[in-house]
Amino acid sequence: MTRAWKLPILLLLCGSVVAAGLIAGGDVGSAVAPLLVFLVLAGVNSPLIFPRPVGALEAQRRSAVDGRPVVFWRSGCKYCLRLRIRLRIRLGRDARRLHWVDIWRDPAGAAAVRAANDGDETVPTVFVAGRAHVDPDPAWVREQLPPSV
Template sequence: MATPTAHTGQLTMYTTTWCGFCRRLKSQLARDGITMREVDIERDPAAAEFVMSVNGGNQTVPTVTLVSPDGQEHVLTNPSAKTVKRLLGAA
């Protein structure tokens, strides 16, 4: 499955404005200097479709895509900051 991730280390987080889990993950990653591209699925229908395609038809956020240093693409649903950092090679 192809993800919309462009290159190693790029992190994309699919969110909504009201999601507490999204806010927490963003702040935890920001504290460690990890930047991301944030996409609000309520404003971007294509992003909502992608999120539903990887979450059994559900609009579950945060959904995160990234490419680890070994070139492997990952799609994670509600991951911990620790998991994201490990996959980025930042842990």
């Protein structure tokens, strides 16, 4: 769980160091911009932007019942972030209808991704009807969602 927060914390620390350097140099006004940029980067790369993840076994069980895709992701992955943002833009709150599994929080999820990708933890990996699709197009993922009730 702490591994998911390492990059956001590092970004916050870097932003603080840059801002402190500018403040120490007497340029208080220009310290705000880099601090805000690092804050936004930390937020985007944190687990906060993704819905609450479920375990791989629970996600696979739910998917078998409701037919929704299972998305295996990890924080700090720019391709996962791209998929998540594009789904959120097009689907809004319906992006939460997908089953999201954080492979850094769930060892079974990491094992499922490695099994599907010849031993690599390549994400995002989306399972639809038991078949793995690595880094699929967000439009294709949207098409795989069953109609909402």
